[in-house]
Amino acid sequence: MKNIYLNTGTLNEVFNELETSFDGVLNSSNNEFKLALDTDFIKGNIDVVTFINGITSFQVNMTFLDDIALSIESPSKSSILFAYCTEGYFKHSVGISGPQSKLRKHYSAVVTSKASVNTILHFKKNTALQFSLIQVETAGLANTINDPFISHLKKTFLNNQSNFNYQGLQNLKIAKKFSQMNSISDKGMSGHVQKKDIIQSILNMEIDNHTDTLIKISRAIKRSALNHINDLKTKYSVIKNYAADSIYSKVITSKNRIFIK
Structure with a gap:
């Protein structure tokens, strides 16, 4: 079992730390990060796109060659995390001793938390894993203050409960959207706009799925x-x-x- 601690910060800081700690190869441009890892206990890729309205998309394709517990500093209380697993499985807990919930293939999860406790992701040895994350920061950014879309997300997932933790079957339409996003070949602003439209359409589906x-x-x-x-x-x-x-x-x-x- 290996324990890895990841401090929060800007994406540049986080990815530079990952690149240095795991001898990775990092390419970044136009608010996009591509990190390739090939070590004795982690092999795979992490692709990230960040948008000006506080939304960040993560695409993870990994194989862990040892049992891993990844400790991540608690995100801000105004953030919402959407997770979708397309291959393999992993477990999640709030704090190292907290109860673990499994996110397996074809399942999704939505998580918010008011607790200032680290999030722990548990990965099993020799398990090929593919999953996607969408993190939405609903406060603290100038572009989110008057954004009706962000306000709708806050109303649905943050305003009515102190903690929100939902797991369910993955929407096939959402899986198709991620597939479309991964197939985008356009570079620069054109590709960035296409990806933003797809991510926002996924989040609109989430809003509809969790409407009162x-x-x-x-x-x-x-x-x-x-x-x-x-x-x-x-x-x-x-x-x-x-x-x-x-x-x-x-x-x-x-x-x-x-x-x-």
């Missing part, structure tokens, strides 16, 4: 009522046409009888 149950029920009732009305209209149209056809048929038959006489 009463609102969802209300929407379902409205959809059911509309479907019922449309069904009645269809039935009425069928009955009306049938009645018209029936009357027409009787009139024709009556005329024929008169003619025969």
Whole structure:
């Protein structure tokens, strides 16, 4: 078992620390970081994109050659973390002795915390792992103050509870969005804008997935009522046409009888 401690800071500071500590190769430009690691106990890549509205996307593709406990300083109380696992699994706990929850393949999680306790990620030896993280910082940045999208995220995940920890099956639409993002080949501003649009569409899906149950029920009732009305209209149209056809048929038959006489 190896214990790794990662201090928080700017992305430049964090990635420079990772590059130095693990003899990695770091390339960074246009708010994007690509770190390749090849050591005796970690092999793989971390790709990160950061956006001006406080949103950061992490794509991790790793194999750990030893059991690893990664301790990360507690994020700010105004941050929201979305996680999606596409291969393998890992465990998460608040504090080294806290209860562990597993995030496995095809599952997702949303985590916020008001506690000033380190987050611990537990990785098993010889487990190939692919997962994505989206971190949203909802305060402290000038570009987030009047951003209605960030405000909507805060209202959904931060304002109504002191701690939020949800795990569920990964939305296949979200998985498809990440696949689209990974296939973007455009460089510079064009590629950056495309990635931002995809990340925000994923977060919009998360907002919709966690919208208040009463609102969802209300929407379902409205959809059911509309479907019922449309069904009645269809039935009425069928009955009306049938009645018209029936009357027409009787009139024709009556005329024929008169003619025969």
